[in-house]
Amino acid sequence: MERATCIEMIYPELEDKLVVTIMGACAQELYNLGHRENFFYLQHAMGLASSIGLGLARHLPDERVIVLDGDGSVLMNLGTFTTLARYRPTNMIHVIFDNGSLLSTGGFDSQTTSGITDLAAIARGAGIEHVASADNELQFGEAVLEALELDDLSVIVAKVKAVGPDHYGMDLELPENAFRFRRYIREKKQATDQ
Numbered sequence: 001m002e003r004a005t006c007i008e009m010i011y012p013e014l015e016d017k018l019v020v021t022i023m024g025a026c027a028q029e030l031y032n033l034g035h036r037e038n039f040f041y042l043q044h045a046m047g048l049a050s051s052i053g054l055g056l057a058r059h060l061p062d063e064r065v066i067v068l069d070g071d072g073s074v075l076m077n078l079g080t081f082t083t084l085a086r087y088r089p090t091n092m093i094h095v096i097f098d099n100g101s102l103l104s105t106g107g108f109d110s111q112t113t114s115g116i117t118d119l120a121a122i123a124r125g126a127g128i129e130h131v132a133s134a135d136n137e138l139q140f141g142e143a144v145l146e147a148l149e150l151d152d153l154s155v156i157v158a159k160v161k162a163v164g165p166d167h168y169g170m171d172l173e174l175p176e177n178a179f180r181f182r183r184y185i186r187e188k189k190q191a192t193d194q
């Protein structure tokens, strides 16, 4: 299974959600499908996409937040599972694309390579109740549909191949993305508050 296919599968569902991605390949693959103002690509701050997602989810309970993460990034911030379990944002889905690799910086093996470290087991052990693993597109689609139907925090660990986009480059710098993302949230909130 490839991450780009998974992202393409869920792309229609992302239309009205707040989406936070990690940097690099994952961000590029979402961007390549067509940028939307509700997408925020967290460049540079490796490991913190789920922390940003948690902050958004708690601050904006009427929004649905989807975090698109990577194994290497999550391994940089394993404590995120314990914080997520403790605060249990019911409006957040944390998708981890586990390619066993730090692909965006050269493809070095991560600790999940060959199944050494099991991120789904760590998430469960941290106290997260709804944790799914997906090895193929069918399982991934089902896991996402189930998570969308739940009114609770979900973590989905999707095992994907260590392949990325054929080019990198966005016509959107981080500050511009951040300002526009914030404006999108503010304007949507103002429209629904009226």
Ligand SMILES: Cc1ncc(C[n+]2csc(CCOP(=O)(O)OP(=O)(O)O)c2C)c(N)n1
Residues within 6 Å of the ligand: 022, 023, 024, 025, 026, 044, 045, 046, 069, 070, 071, 072, 073, 074, 099, 101, 102, 103, 104, 105, 110
């Ligand atoms: C604190 C920090 N360390 C290192 C980097 C360099 N870096 C950028 S992306 C990346 C790999 C991310 O790996 P993963 O989350 O598994 O995603 P993948 O690239 O495999 O899609 C690294 C090491 C960084 N941006 N920030």
